[in-house]
Amino acid sequence: DQQVKQNSPSLSVQEGRISILNCDYTNSMFDYFLWYKKYPAEGPTFLISISSIKDKNEDGRFTVFLNKSAKHLSLHIVPSQPGDSAVYFCAASALGSGAGSYQLTFGKGTKLSVIP
Amino acid sequence: KAGVTQTPRYLIKTRGQQVTLSCSPISGHRSVSWYQQTPGQGLQFLFEYFSETQRNKGNFPGRFSGRQFSNSRSEMNVSTLELGDSALYLCASKGLAVEQYFGPGTRLTVT
Numbered sequence: 001d002q003q004v005k006q007n008s009p010s011l012s013v014q015e016g017r018i019s020i021l022n023c024d025y026t027n028s029m030f031d032y033f034l035w036y037k038k039y040p041a042e043g044p045t046f047l048i049s050i051s052s053i054k055d056k057n058e059d060g061r062f063t064v065f066l067n068k069s070a071k072h073l074s075l076h077i078v079p080s081q082p083g084d085s086a087v088y089f090c091a092a093s094a095l096g097s098g099a100g101s102y103q104l105t106f107g108k109g110t111k112l113s114v115i116p
Numbered sequence: 117k118a119g120v121t122q123t124p125r126y127l128i129k130t131r132g133q134q135v136t137l138s139c140s141p142i143s144g145h146r147s148v149s150w151y152q153q154t155p156g157q158g159l160q161f162l163f164e165y166f167s168e169t170q171r172n173k174g175n176f177p178g179r180f181s182g183r184q185f186s187n188s189r190s191e192m193n194v195s196t197l198e199l200g201d202s203a204l205y206l207c208a209s210k211g212l213a214v215e216q217y218f219g220p221g222t223r224l225t226v227t
Binding site for chain 1: 120122147149151157158159160161164166171172174206208210214215216217218219220221
């Protein structure tokens, strides 16, 4: 049962335009949502997060929107740059089984290609 | 601040062998988590260690184990390797904030 879903395996966007990456989740207990970017042969790099009590968080060119009623979040990148080409993972955090433990559940990723 | 380091970066093993992977977290981070990444399953949580204790475990068989040392460095061990264990193994460290910071990973190939 996939609790975090990224339904688009790939996305192509022209340089300078907006990239919108989407993520859906099923578990109401998730309290934080995070986006990571991953280049080949590297580990994921943390981009931005949002608490479940907020509906928007912005950091430079990156904005994450959360719609709790729809159990949906999205990452907007404006303007898109060729260096943004990577795989983007959505992740959700919830208390794990051990005291103080937070476990991340990841979607399967969306490959973003920004065309110059 | 130095990032998360993992050794070795690449490893080739034969079925039935065992393997040990190492991870050094960001200085000051006491939580270390391990993930397996495969093309079909994406990133899957293996386990988390905090102050030398395993405090969370994913749905993997007992062949996968780990430990953490007093300096927060962590190792994971896979015994009796199977072909399906071929994957990128990622270590992530965490401080007080919710985000985890990942190392570059160890690419394990089982032949």
